[in-house]
Amino acid sequence: MEARHDLPITNLDYPKPITSPPPPISKDIELKRAIEASSKSSLFNLTRDHVLYEDEWLMAVNKPKGVYCESVLSSAPKIIVDSSSNEFHLANRLDRDTSGVMLITKSHKVAAKLVKAFTEHKVRKSYIALSIGPSPNWSKITIKSGHGRSKHGAWRVYAALDVGRVLPGGSFVRDMETTICSEVVSVNGENPEPSESQSIIVVEGEPELSCVGDDVVVVRAFPRSGRTHQIRLHCQYLGIPIRGDVKYHGMYEWRGRTFEGHELHAESLSLEHPVTGDPLVIQSPLPCWAAGDYVTV
Template identity: 65%
Template sequence: MRFSLSVTAITTATTTKPLFSDLSPRLRRATAMSQSHPIPPTATESPISYPVPLSPPLTPLSKQVELARAMSASSKSSAFSLSRSHVVYEDEWLVAVNKPPGVYCESVLASAPRVVLGDSVDSGCTEAVPELHLANRLDRDTSGIMLITKLHKVASRLVKAFTEHKVRKTYIALCVGLAPKWETIIIRSGHGRSKFGAWRVYGAPDVGRTLPGGSVVRDMETSFEVLSVNGQLKSKEPIKHGKDNENIIVVEEKSSIGDNETKDVVLVRAYPRSGRTHQIRLHCQYLGIPLRGDVKYEGVYEWEGQTYDYHALHAESLSFEHPVTGVPLMFQAPLPAWAAECCPNEIPPAFSSNEIHMG
């Protein structure tokens, strides 16, 4: 009987001994944490699936040329000074200017007070210094219309107008590639940064999906119309945009338009609905008509015995309701020389006469 009781006592003592009591305090804590917080599956067990970009990666030539262009632009921008000759329109709330290529937007803004205030800048007068802001931005090598506001409240209203797609924008682009069979087209796709940081075209079904780095694919839409091919004007009348007379491409796979030995000079007008970075350049690349000089997106760097310092893209016009007065405005920048050279005849206007309201 004593033996039986002794065994029972030992058994009881054994079962009530604290778990992991033979382990060191550090190992006990680690073991307890591993049980209360199970280790998640490794990446190899459940890999994250990212959207696949549908436009090609950057070429080695583009990196070399872009570096040289950035250095040149830095020097040119530091010496740049906005003058009255750049001003397209000005009132007490905003000023529209024609930005030259190869100059950063920040340099345009930095020299704007000299134009807005005139001699008072040199005299040190600070009583009526305006609150200058950029209402829109252009790529370093893109020329054309830029808006600078003079008050915070005007800036916020215009930024909202751009965000809500209440500002109509047109661009002129000189492209080199196989002449398209369409006269007008709408292209809808996704837009985002690849894992290497470059902007790329993504499929429309990928909009909203997460990209490497945490950003998401955003929607991107541009309408195009062909103005001329190899110097031959396509039409002298502005094209009416609508669902009935335009082709629509919804991007879901890589472009089927490969590199072709036939190279035509194609002048197009672009109407971007969204405002994504490098939008027109990316869509022209996808359509097989990259911009001349746009080495980042497969555009020719050397063409007919000449190399080009900039891509051929010009912000032609902006139209919107004045953020203060509500009056309809439309600003149009003078066309660059390359547009006139590739199309000797008069380029048709972006809008019909009853749509144009000059400030």
């Protein structure tokens, strides 16, 4: 029998995602959070209290949780010292419920330089996250994996060997790398015994790490790449999903309290100034949950 080349291909060999899809409950919760954030963002205005750094070329601000980046950008001209320019751009973006350092540039030229710096991994980013799960038995772990959307449209972790393969919809699996450190971790509000354990995980299949545990674990994460929801995905893979991050199986209700967003904070950016070339380190104040008040805040 001759092959029929005019028939549609229905059984493409798509790579299989490693992490689980969002739980069914996440759809309604995420919709509720989006509506609340839209309302909050429409009323939001930056003040000088939000400003972490400013010069004639750029400004760094501390984005609050539950506010969209676009609302931060649109209100920036009202407080910028020299607002004669109309070339304001976001140099980096944060998820709706992620707080912390955001860079706003004041010209197209500076924006282009910073985009290049981020793309070439010349900007060092530090995040802090509060997770619920088993206490880590490692001090530093680097995860190398693939990243992409599954056939259901959700971001998922893929095997490192799948990088470059085609996904449903025509996109590709891209590389994703995060280093997560636990030498500054707090577990249930206490510092754990120091560990010398350092490891590199190249994701090949289902995670072998235990997901059983109800400890409060605060970690610092240093993403090398800048993929969408990267830290949230890698924390899910490690079995320590971020508290409140219902999309990636984080605790939505925990110890009698409901959490209205995930607890992830962009703590610092370290980079070479795009104009002067001087080293620039921008840090934002830690939210209360990262400063030790884990349960009641």
